[in-house]
Amino acid sequence: MSTNLTARLRARLVAALPPEQLLPxxxxxxxxxxxxxxxxxxxxxxxxxxxxxxxxALFGPGWxxxxxxxxxxxxxxxxxVQAFFFFMVLHxxxxxFMAAWRGGxxxxxxxxxxxFVVSIGAxxxxxxxxxxxxxxxxxxxxxxxMNAIGIxxxxxxxxxxxxxxxxxxxxxxxxAGLTTLHLLQVRRRGVVPPIPPRELGR
Amino acid sequence: xxxxxxxxxxRADVDPRPARAVPYDLVREVLVVCxxxxxxVLALSAVFSSPDDPPTTIRSFAQQSPLVFLHTALGDLDGSxxxxxxxPPYNQGDHAVQYLGPVSLQKLAGVTIPINTAQDFVxxxxxxxxxxxxxxxxxxxxxxxxxxxxxxxxxxxYGTALxxxxxxxxxxxxxxxxxxxxxxxxxxxxxxAQVGSxxxxxxxxxxFYATDYTxxxxxxxxxxxxxxxxxxxxxxxxxxxxxxTGSYPGQAWLWLYTFxxxxxxxxxxxxxxxxxxAIMAVLTLxxxxxxxxxxxxRLPGRLGVYRWIWRDWYREHPVGPPxxxxxxxxxxxxxxxxxx
Numbered sequence: 001m002s003t004n005l006t007a008r009l010r011a012r013l014v015a016a017l018p019p020e021q022l023l024p025x026x027x028x029x030x031x032x033x034x035x036x037x038x039x040x041x042x043x044x045x046x047x048x049x050x051x052x053x054x055x056x057a058l059f060g061p062g063w064x065x066x067x068x069x070x071x072x073x074x075x076x077x078x079x080x081v082q083a084f085f086f087f088m089v090l091h092x093x094x095x096x097f098m099a100a101w102r103g104g105x106x107x108x109x110x111x112x113x114x115x116f117v118v119s120i121g122a123x124x125x126x127x128x129x130x131x132x133x134x135x136x137x138x139x140x141x142x143x144x145x146m147n148a149i150g151i152x153x154x155x156x157x158x159x160x161x162x163x164x165x166x167x168x169x170x171x172x173x174x175x176a177g178l179t180t181l182h183l184l185q186v187r188r189r190g191v192v193p194p195i196p197p198r199e200l201g202r
Numbered sequence: 203x204x205x206x207x208x209x210x211x212x213r214a215d216v217d218p219r220p221a222r223a224v225p226y227d228l229v230r231e232v233l234v235v236c237x238x239x240x241x242x243v244l245a246l247s248a249v250f251s252s253p254d255d256p257p258t259t260i261r262s263f264a265q266q267s268p269l270v271f272l273h274t275a276l277g278d279l280d281g282s283x284x285x286x287x288x289x290p291p292y293n294q295g296d297h298a299v300q301y302l303g304p305v306s307l308q309k310l311a312g313v314t315i316p317i318n319t320a321q322d323f324v325x326x327x328x329x330x331x332x333x334x335x336x337x338x339x340x341x342x343x344x345x346x347x348x349x350x351x352x353x354x355x356x357x358x359x360y361g362t363a364l365x366x367x368x369x370x371x372x373x374x375x376x377x378x379x380x381x382x383x384x385x386x387x388x389x390x391x392x393x394x395a396q397v398g399s400x401x402x403x404x405x406x407x408x409x410f411y412a413t414d415y416t417x418x419x420x421x422x423x424x425x426x427x428x429x430x431x432x433x434x435x436x437x438x439x440x441x442x443x444x445x446x447t448g449s450y451p452g453q454a455w456l457w458l459y460t461f462x463x464x465x466x467x468x469x470x471x472x473x474x475x476x477x478x479x480a481i482m483a484v485l486t487l488x489x490x491x492x493x494x495x496x497x498x499x500r501l502p503g504r505l506g507v508y509r510w511i512w513r514d515w516y517r518e519h520p521v522g523p524p525x526x527x528x529x530x531x532x533x534x535x536x537x538x539x540x541x542x
Binding site: 027031041045074075076080094098103110114116117131133135139141143144152158159194197 | 215216217218222223226227228229232240242243244246247248250252253254255257290308310311312313314416420422427430436447450451453454455456476489490493500503507511512514
């Protein structure tokens with residue numbers, strides 16, 4: 001075996017995820033169901049979320065309140081998050097009904113479920129960063145829940161600066177990283193096959 | 203479990219029949235889906251826009267509800283206000299401290315955002331006004347020099363007069379002489395609030411740049427916001443956390459979290475927030491660990507939705523009588539057929 005660490009790492013990565021598996025041009029015939037598209041629609045919504053969020057970040061948090069163009073980009077961001085959660089929940093339910101953790105895919109489920117939970121935090125800090133009455137009310141209501149379990153001592157919903165940095169950097173990076181892990185797991189393990197009829201499964 | 207038995211287990215829970223490989227363009231699918239979602243979101247944005255109700259300011263609060271403002275300020279000064287005795291992370295009070303059994307995570311976390319409502323919300327913000335208004339300066343000096351008992355007596359006299367004014371439907375308050383310096387002090391604070399100074403004074407503290415709205419929001423968090431929120435169906439008992447202003451969808455994904463606040467026993471419990479968090483922590487853990495939970499991880503087979511999802515596969519690969527590894531009923535079909 002080579003003593004070159006770079007070569008060893010490359011060999012392991014290629015063995016775990018060969019290019020034809022990472023970007024496949026064929027799939028098993030059972031992938032024809034439209035249910036498999038919910039994951040791709042969630043990803044598409046996330047890409048749109050990031051793109052619209054980048055535009056909003058370029059001009060700063062106050063831009064969209066004063067500019068019609070800014071307000072339109074905020075609307076894109078707003079409806080993207082609605083689409084993101086709508087498709088993600090459909091994807092989650094579909095994967096549950098398909099028992100998509102079968103065949104060595106437990107980690108795929110785990111990374112997806114954790115992504116869902118972290119995404120709720122990302123959206124929550126987004127609502128706190130809107131700088132309008134909705135933000136104010138969510139902050140003063142949510143603080144009691146955060147304080148009740150000690151989180152509020154360090155994660156202060158009333159601190160706009162802290163919530164904004166969580167929303168535009170820390171949590172999106174976490175969601176993007178988890179999504180990447182999830183997608184790599186999907187490509188590595190492949191799409192979950194059908195549940196076997198009893199006569200064949202045992 | 204050995205690697206061998208693990209592989210056997212994996213084989214047993216997936217359909218073992220070989221599936222034919224069909225052409226598939228992953229990149230094209232992602233591009234098409236991105237296009238569809240983009241069109242959908244652009245259409246929703248163009249037609250429905252997005253909500254942006256202006257925030258409540260201390261200025262608007264003081265102008266619209268001066269007596270409620272004075273009531274809030276008096277509570278901050280005499281310590282009867284909610285935040286004055288809230289507890290961690292703001293102070294050592296116990297008004298809002300919650301427990302899970304014998305443990306209070308709130309108290310364990312400690313006071314990390316110290317707030318002294320009398321000093322931070324009333325006495326401190328009056329200092330700039332005192333430099334230009336001698337009556338306010340004299341009132342502050344008199345108040346600061348008085349004994350705690352004397353202060354309480356003044357505050358009580360002011361509170362009695364304020365309650366009477368509210369009951370009579372008055373829109374302003376003539377503080378009685380028995381209220382001593384509290385009258386000119388709170389009149390000065392109201393004046394600062396109505397011209398917008400108090401919003402800035404609570405925000406900036408000693409620094410020029412500011413991004414922390416803890417103090418102004420804590421000042422406003424009671425009656426100032428409650429009435430407006432109630433009209434918008436924002437209260438906790440109105441599924442508030444998942445609502446949005448106007449006729450817009452809010453954080454619908456918080457429905458389960460918000461649901462628990464509709465349960466009377468939880469909504470009225472002094473430890474309601476901690477209880478809801480505990481429930482949600484357990485449920486979240488269950489969600490993440492579904493593949494490892496006996497029974498739940500085989501539930502999809504019993505529900506049978508998978509038969510609809512893979513209906514084409516099962517129709518084209520019949521195996522005989524119904525029955526599935528994951529459930530009592532399998533796909534409809536005739537005799538076994540070799541895979542392609």
